[in-house]
Amino acid sequence: MSYIENENNEAHEAISDSGDSSDSAKRFVVVPGETIIEGEDYLPGEGTRREGSKIVSSKFGLAEIAGRVIKLIPIFGAFIARRNNVVIGRVSDITYSGWLVDIDSSTSAFLPIDESPRFVNRNEMDQYLAIGDVIAAKIWSVKTKGIDLTLKGKGLGKLEGGFIFRVIPSRVPRVIGREGSMVNLIKDKTGCNITVGQNGWIWIRGETIDAEIKARRAVELVSEKVHVGGLTDKIEAWFMEEKQ
Amino acid sequence: MTKEYKRSDGRKNNQLRPIAAKVGIIPNADGSAMFAFGKTVAIAAVYGPRQLHPQHMQNPSTGILRCNYDLLSFSVYDRKKPGPSRRSNEISKVTEWALSPALDLKEFPAQVVDVQIYILQADAGTRTAGINAASMALAHAGLPMKDLICSVAVGKNDKHLIVDLTKEEEDYEEGEGATDFAMAKLANHDELTLLQMDGKIQPNIVKDALKLASEACKEVYEAQKKALKDIVIEIPSNLVTQQSGISNGQFPKRRDIIKEIVHNGGEEK
Numbered sequence: 001m002s003y004i005e006n007e008n009n010e011a012h013e014a015i016s017d018s019g020d021s022s023d024s025a026k027r028f029v030v031v032p033g034e035t036i037i038e039g040e041d042y043l044p045g046e047g048t049r050r051e052g053s054k055i056v057s058s059k060f061g062l063a064e065i066a067g068r069v070i071k072l073i074p075i076f077g078a079f080i081a082r083r084n085n086v087v088i089g090r091v092s093d094i095t096y097s098g099w100l101v102d103i104d105s106s107t108s109a110f111l112p113i114d115e116s117p118r119f120v121n122r123n124e125m126d127q128y129l130a131i132g133d134v135i136a137a138k139i140w141s142v143k144t145k146g147i148d149l150t151l152k153g154k155g156l157g158k159l160e161g162g163f164i165f166r167v168i169p170s171r172v173p174r175v176i177g178r179e180g181s182m183v184n185l186i187k188d189k190t191g192c193n194i195t196v197g198q199n200g201w202i203w204i205r206g207e208t209i210d211a212e213i214k215a216r217r218a219v220e221l222v223s224e225k226v227h228v229g230g231l232t233d234k235i236e237a238w239f240m241e242e243k244q
Numbered sequence: 245m246t247k248e249y250k251r252s253d254g255r256k257n258n259q260l261r262p263i264a265a266k267v268g269i270i271p272n273a274d275g276s277a278m279f280a281f282g283k284t285v286a287i288a289a290v291y292g293p294r295q296l297h298p299q300h301m302q303n304p305s306t307g308i309l310r311c312n313y314d315l316l317s318f319s320v321y322d323r324k325k326p327g328p329s330r331r332s333n334e335i336s337k338v339t340e341w342a343l344s345p346a347l348d349l350k351e352f353p354a355q356v357v358d359v360q361i362y363i364l365q366a367d368a369g370t371r372t373a374g375i376n377a378a379s380m381a382l383a384h385a386g387l388p389m390k391d392l393i394c395s396v397a398v399g400k401n402d403k404h405l406i407v408d409l410t411k412e413e414e415d416y417e418e419g420e421g422a423t424d425f426a427m428a429k430l431a432n433h434d435e436l437t438l439l440q441m442d443g444k445i446q447p448n449i450v451k452d453a454l455k456l457a458s459e460a461c462k463e464v465y466e467a468q469k470k471a472l473k474d475i476v477i478e479i480p481s482n483l484v485t486q487q488s489g490i491s492n493g494q495f496p497k498r499r500d501i502i503k504e505i506v507h508n509g510g511e512e513k
Contacts, residue, residue, distance in 0.1 A: 033389065058348070059388055074386045075476065106355050
């Protein structure tokens with residue numbers, strides 16, 4: 001089976017080319033119900049469970065063995081809203097008390113008028129945010145009835161200019177990188193302004209169209225290469241190659 | 245006695261039809277898959293978790309699974325009238341019951357996961373192919389699952405136990421006639437989630453039939469596993485080692501990963 005060899009190669013590569021502890025951890029693809037590893041010493045982390053002496057996966061994704069803890073990194077699936085997530089969404093309706101925002105979540109998202117950073121006249125709400133406007137907002141609460149958003153915070157508000165595209169939401173952590181390393185690298189190399197929403201919507205605005213497209217291609221490359229370790233270095237190499 | 249039996253298409257009694265499986269065939273869906281037993285082809289698409297309407301169906305303690313199975317009108321020799329029928333309603337329901345023991349939707353209260361299963365071509369065993377496709381699609385949608393579900397039909401022609409019947413074998417009329425015994429199980433557990441039977445079978449050989457089915461399920465499971473793992477590897481992994489692919493301006497496009505939205509940034513034009 002060639003794919004297993006492939007995985008091993010990637011893992012070895014990651015160990016040799018980067019000292020980063022998480023990148024050097026062993027990763028491989030598992031399906032739900034598949035045994036990741038056997039042994040009483042290991043601890044089941046997120047997305048995994050213990051069945052007797054085995055650690056079994058509960059989702060389709062990449063299993064990561066980091067020391068004693070076994071974790072599962074999902075690589076497909078719809079966005080699941082969590083409190084404090086920054087998301088990008090589009091205003092879909094204006095009600096008397098706020099705006100309805102489409103953020104690709106399972107429940108509807110609502111931005112109350114009081115959660116805008118400055119005073120908004122109730123009669124002229126569309127002066128501030130009209131239907132079709134795109135905003136970066138923070139999730140303030142998640143309930144079964146719906147999601148509440150806020151615009152109070154750094155970097156939040158209406159997004160103007162540039163363009164928006166989507167990646168699979170579960171790939172967003174990779175696009176951001178450790179403490180923003182990946183997205184900062186792309187910002188540095190292209191000079192673009194990038195906002196990454198946890199819902200997989202990504203907004204890019206740069207000086208020139210070419211820079212924007214380059215940034216987008218870099219982000220897409222990152223989101224596609226889910227199973228590769230030491231990706232930040234490889235993206236840096238990719239930018240070098242592109243320059244020539 | 246069952247060993248010597250010659251089947252009309254030359255298969256051995258415990259041999260499945262050639263299996264084809266592919267994941268990620270429907271870009272718009274959250275998860276999707278195709279599964280085929282020989283000439284029987286099923287596709288499944290998963291949408292959700294999403295808000296459940298009507299509201300009275302919502303369960304505040306867990307999400308629910310909703311399945312819809314149907315034959316496409318051109319899937320059978322005589323055109324099938326489109327729309328729900330007594331038969332497709334029943335199969336939708338048993339598919340739902342077959343899949344839900346593997347799914348854990350406690351994280352998604354009052355929400356629904358919709359599974360659409362369509363049969364593109366029918367040559368018996370459509371519900372089993374549908375369940376196999378749906379199970380892969382649910383995994384592809386990244387939902388928490390206990391296990392994959394494997395499904396296969398066993399049956400009997402006259403006195404001979406056989407696995408994965410074709411339409412021709414299902415219509416067998418000589419001797420004791422034909423028996424069709426559809427079953428589904430959790431891949432790594434000995435738990436059955438679907439058992440249905442048409443025809444007659446002697447109680448003492450039911451055990452043999454189930455044993456045959458369990459063996460066949462292993463083969464189905466391997467096919468499902470391979471299809472799921474293949475889509476991750478299929479993402480070009482040679483890019484970084486062979487950078488020529490990028491430098492000449494080609495960039496791999498994968499439509500099921502990137503859904504494009506072009507927007508004017510809120511400016512009126």
